[in-house]
Amino acid sequence: MPAIEINDLTKRYGSVTAVEELSLSVERGEVFGFLGPNGAGKTTTINVMLDFTSPTSGGVRLFGEDVHENSVSVRQRSGLLLEGYGVYPRLSAREHVEHAIATKDAADDPDELLDRVALGDAADRRAGTFSKGMAQRLAIAMAIVGEPDLLVFDEPTTGLDPNGARLLRDIVRAQADRGATVFFSSHILSQVEAVADRIGILRSGRLETVGPIDELESELGGRTRLELQLEQVTDELLETIRALAGVSAVRTENNRIKIKCRDDAETKLRVLNTAAETSQLVDFATNDSQLDDVFSAVTEVSP
Amino acid sequence: MTVEDVLRRDLTSVYRSRTGAAVAAITALSTVVIIGLIGIAPSSVVGLVGGLLIVGILLALVFLGDPKLIAITAVLFTGFAIGLVLVLSWPLLFQPLAFRPSMDTAVVGVGSLLSLTIPVVALLSSYATIIGERNSGSIRFLVGLPNSRSDAFVGKFISRSLVVVIPLVLGLLLAGIIVELTYQSGSFLSMLGLAAVSIPYALVFVGLGLTASTYGNSIYQVVAIVVAALATLRIGWTAIRFLLVWDTNPPHPEWFYWIASLNPFNAYITLTSQFTTTNAHHPLLGYPSDRIFVDGTVQIISNTETIAKTPAVAAVVLLGWMVITPLFGYFQFKKADLL
Structure with missing residues (x-):
């Protein structure tokens, strides 16, 4: 059973078609790079995948479960870093991670997670004072709470400096080594190239091509x-x-x-x-x- | 239990923002502070000092962002107001008990004030609940963590309700102690009763703010929905009812009273009136009194007897509003495309 199965997914907003008849399957343990220029429909696909938005037709199954019917259990197994998220300005970094741990009934140590994203020194600072890059690292720490089976990273490198980007790559590799499936969406190719086993390229809501990176390079x-x-x-x-x-x-x-x-x-x-x-x-x-x-x-x- | 996690997280955020302090300051002002002021001064002095006090606290709420500073300013202004009242009414302070303010003053005064300030503080605490998280992007944590939509909504509703209900009950309990000790035939129990009917009334408006927050797509839309709903309930409702009986004399038909009694403001006023000693007609009630004073005696000018005017109906109406208002938001939140 694949980790992600997207079947004939179409999502329209009024007369605008954001995603059209998208079918895609990602195997367990795979690092999948989901590429496309801005506005290609990557975030819409992810929103449907996590039951934030309902599809116009088609659907998504994660680990064999329908994402709408089993919304909570699907998210219980997932760690998310979503585009356009914002931190709670009045909670400290540690409180954010503690909140994620409590909600997921996980047993992680918040300080250890913050150390992994190099935020140990800022654990007690309110997240409202964080730079974009720090907030992004905080969100990464929250995403890996509870050793999720699936990690969904939507444009995760936004706001990260080169050190942050390297940290993200290391985390993606570590999670993949642990056996997690990683769904990594980006418009920055070098980031995807560095970690992905396979990529799919989305353009105007349609999947243009999908395959292992080396194959795509020699083919096109x-x-x-x-x-x-x-x-x-x-x-x-x-x-x-x-x-x-x-x-x-x-x-x-x-x-x-x-x-x-x-x-x-x-x-x-x-x-x-x-x-x-x-x-x-x-x-x-x-x-x-x-x-x-x-x-x-x-x-x-x-x- | 994710309702609990949502609730705890949300309460922490609210209490570190100015919302918690603002709600507490306004609630304290319209319960224990005003009762205390009436208790030590004649009403004209209270009106004067109360006005100053309100201006001070409003300035604190508008210009100060830090909840601690708001709290400190509110306490300082309250102290100042009490001092001023003491100075202005010094000679009256030592009068015999017969000149103490009456229990009815407490119930009608605080009840009337709360009928206006509870909607304000309840909406203040709730209107940004969902739209605020959508604007800041933190809703991606709210719905991205394994919370069901119901858990998220219920957690938020309980949190914002507590933000209003806790200072309200505390304020009325303290007011009750002052009333019991210093008012004529003062009754702690009556103030407790006032608290009991104020809770569902507050929840109606927490629900209204929360529902508006789920329907609006921007903070402006939400504020527009809230203002429109308040104006309709408070002014529009009364206007329509009076227009319907424009050129008729009392006694009014029974349906006239039914229209009035279905309004949540009216239901609340009807219920608070139950805690007065004389059961007099409350000036804020949405229909005219059946009785008038002519040459010192009570004359019955209209004898429309209808269950619409009874407190039992008012209780059912208020509880109905309390349940139905947040349900609209709940169903919208359940099915909405949140991102």
Whole structure:
């Protein structure tokens, strides 16, 4: 039985369709990266997943339980870090964690949890005085109360500095090692890339693609960018490069040529040799395909 | 038990905000402070000093954010008011007991004052309950932790009710002690009775604020709903009823009294009147008195006898409002798309 099963989920707000016929399954113990530009429907999906919002059609099951019918038991097994949450300004950090522990009937030590998110020194401060990053770390501590089977992190890196982001990655890995399923939504690809086993990319409410990260990179990417700097760029040279096998795009910028081509040694050498033959080549650089490119390739709206 | 967790968390937050202090200050002012002032001074002095006192406390509530400062300011102004009353009414203080204020003054005075201030403090304590958490985003903790919607709503309702009921009961108990000791035929039990009918009355408005808080999509909408509901109940209701009998003379038909008796303000006034010694017609009642004084004797000008005017009906009406008002909010909260 998968940890998360989203079946044909559609959610409309009036005439706006936020999520359309979304089906997705996440296995237990998996770290799933849920990617998409802002407004793609990630948060709406999560809101339905946790019974905050009712779907227009379709539904979600967590650990085989319908999220609406078994709302409380589903949330009892989940730890949440939700986008747009706010702390209780008049409660201290420790009181927040104690409240989560009491509500979940968990046995955690609040101070230990706060230490794990580096808030031990601020445990008695009221959360109303916290910076965005501190509040975010507090919310992470509350999310991992009671060793939940599922962690839902919606845009968890918002407001975190690089140290905070690393802390979050460590926590996600530790939770995954413990056997928890992690559903990690973000529009920042490097964050997802660093932790996810598998990703799904959402655009305009539809799931565009889903699969293991390396597969997506070779499937949609496998391309590289070469940048050449020359003394002088001639039209003849441009035409020659354009005609080479494996080259997909060429454009110039002053004395630079930017080339998109297949990411293999043969193609790159062919391009470099062609340029070198003109005796005008000054310098060159390559830029490997990143998940960013996959993301752009999938989510860019074609003109 | 998550109702308890929601309740404890919510109470802590309210008592650290200015809401708890504001509710306590206004409630104390309209119970024990006013009873104390009436107890030591003639009514004209009380009116004067009471006005000063109210201005002082309102300034504290508007300009001070810290609950401790509000409490300190309220206590200081109360001390100042008592001192001023003592100075102004010094010669009267040593009069024999016959000149003491009567029990009826206490019941009618405090009852009338509470009929206005209870709705204010109850709405103040409850109108932001849900919309406030939606605005700040903390509702994601409220509904993200394993609380059912019912637990969350009930926990919140109990919390905000306690915020109002605790100072109200304490204030009336202290007022009762003062009344018993210094008022003419003063009765502690009557003040206790006043407290007993004030609790459901307060819960009606806690429920109203909570319901408005679940329906509105912004704090402005919620305030608009609350103001509209108050105006309808307090002014609109009376206006419509009087318009219906505009050009008719008493005795009025029975339905006229039924319309009046279904109003929660009226139900509360009817019930508080039960604790006066003379059972006189209360000036705030929503229908005219059946009796008038002509040359020192009571004349019956209208003899519409209807159970609509009885305290039993008033009790049923008040309890009905108390149960139904929060139920609207409850069902809305259960099904709403909260995020």
